Amino acid sequence: MxxxxxxxxxxxxxxxxxxxxxxxxxxxxxxxxxxxxxxxxxxxSPEIACYERNCIGCGACVLACEQNALSIENGRVAIDRTKCISCGKCAQVCPTETLLKIGxxxxxxxxxxxxxxxxxxxxxxxxxxxxxxxxxxxxxxxxxxxxxxxxxxxxxxxxxxxxxxxxxxxxxxxxxxxxxxxxxxxxxxxxxxxxxxxxxxxxxxxxxxxxxxxxxxxxxxxxxxxxxxxxxxxxxxxxxxxxxxxxxxxxxxxxxxxxxxxxxxxxxxxxxxxxxxxxxxxxxxxxxxxxxxxxxx
Ligand code: SF4
Ligand code: SF4
Incomplete structure (x- = not known):
């Protein structure tokens, strides 16, 4: 198909x-x-969108990311896009839909x-x-x-x-x-x-x-x-x-x-x-x- x-x-x-x-x-x-x-x-190819304003700084995404592409800065998520492989694991655990996999x-x-x-x-x-x-x-x-x-x-x-x-x-x-x-x-x-x-x-x-x-x-x-x-x-x-x-x-x-x-x-x-x-x-x-x-x- x-x-x-x-x-x-x-x-x-x-x-x-x-x-x-x-x-x-x-x-x-x-x-x-x-x-x-x-x-x-x-x-x-798929990408990760980040609606930073929705972030509550819970850190669940940081733990889920195996590429160490995420950190919390000033209470909100920050992405190092040079490390991100768009796997979407962070989006799966984010409770506020701050991170979304596009595509x-x-x-x-x-x-x-x-x-x-x-x-x-x-x-x-x-x-x-x-x-x-x-x-x-x-x-x-x-x-x-x-x-x-x-x-x-x-x-x-x-x-x-x-x-x-x-x-x-x-x-x-x-x-x-x-x-x-x-x-x-x-x-x-x-x-x-x-x-x-x-x-x-x-x-x-x-x-x-x-x-x-x-x-x-x-x-x-x-x-x-x-x-x-x-x-x-x-x-x-x-x-x-x-x-x-x-x-x-x-x-x-x-x-x-x-x-x-x-x-x-x-x-x-x-x-x-x-x-x-x-x-x-x-x-x-x-x-x-x-x-x-x-x-x-
Ligand atoms: S998409 Fe994957 S590699 Fe990129 S930030 Fe999220 S968990 Fe990390
Ligand atoms: S899981 Fe979502 S709400 Fe929690 S820190 Fe990461 S982006 Fe922010």
């Missing part, structure tokens, strides 16, 4: 595709977006067990959304999940940065009702802001378009980072050239990623600015007028 690393299964989501969705978050992403709001999705290996059947429980809420257009992280980075697992859901008549959406092998993306297409495909920055800024060039991504979007897939182009809008004329013109150009793009969704920046980075001991990102409603409305108007496609945020 195919398995993969999952860091969350979020039930009753209304933000990632039509209707009520069960979102399956696959762990691991090859991109490093400057504004990433899902730091748990970056690494491909676990799951089979398709195990994921589907949760998805099936939500089926009653899906109605006509809800279903499962495979997201991450980057689903194409666990392509075999993502495909097996999509096939399993489709076999049971459950609608499937895939949220992707588009960065992956073209054949993996095309293999998913027959089993997906909707792709939430990211467009993150102008071609000039793409490598600087996400860590990768957009060449493969644009190629993959074009290839997906030829399959007759249904796509919502999702564009993060981060004031002080990616919003510029080059980005807006790219959104318009791609939308005009790709019949598969049915709608364009602007995704205003929110700062929740900062806290998530901190609990995983990752370097704090810069705090960006959420664009004003007025400037988003201006962008919506320009994109709709020039692309002829419905744009919203």
């Amino acid at each position: 195919t398995s993969g690393c999952v860091f969350n299964i979020q039930r009753f989501s209304t933000d990632d595709g039509a209707g009520i969705r069960t979102c399956v978050f696959l762990k691991g992403c090859p991109l490093r977006c400057a504004w990433c709001h899902n730091a748990e999705g970056l690494s491909f 676990k290996n799951m089979t398709v059947d195990e994921v589907m067990h949760t998805v099936r429980r939500d089926r009653i809420f899906y109605g006509d257009n809800g279903g499962m959304t495979i997201t991450g992280g980057e689903p194409l980075a666990q392509a075999k697992f993502a495909l097996s999940l999509a096939k399993a859901a489709k076999k049971e008549g459950i609608s499937v959406a895939v949220e992707t940065s588009g960065h992956g092998k073209t054949e993996d993306l095309l293999a998913l297409a027959p089993f997906c009702d909707l792709f939430l495909f990211d467009c993150k920055a102008s071609s000039n800024d793409h490598k600087k802001l996400t860590g990768v060039s957009d060449k493969v991504i644009v190629k993959n979007l074009n290839a997906l378009g030829e399959t007759g897939a249904s796509v919502i182009l999702r564009c993060p809008m981060i004031e002080g980072a990616n919003i510029n004329d080059g980005f807006v013109q790219k959104i318009i150009k791609l939308s005009m050239a790709t019949a598969a793009i049915k709608k364009i969704q602007l995704m205003p920046y929110h700062a929740t990623g900062l806290d998530k980075s901190a609990i995983l001991g990752k370097t704090q990102q810069r705090r960006y600015v959420t664009p004003s409603e007025e400037s988003l409305l201006r962008l919506v108007k320009e994109i709709e007028l020039k692309s002829g496609k419905h744009c919203f945020f």
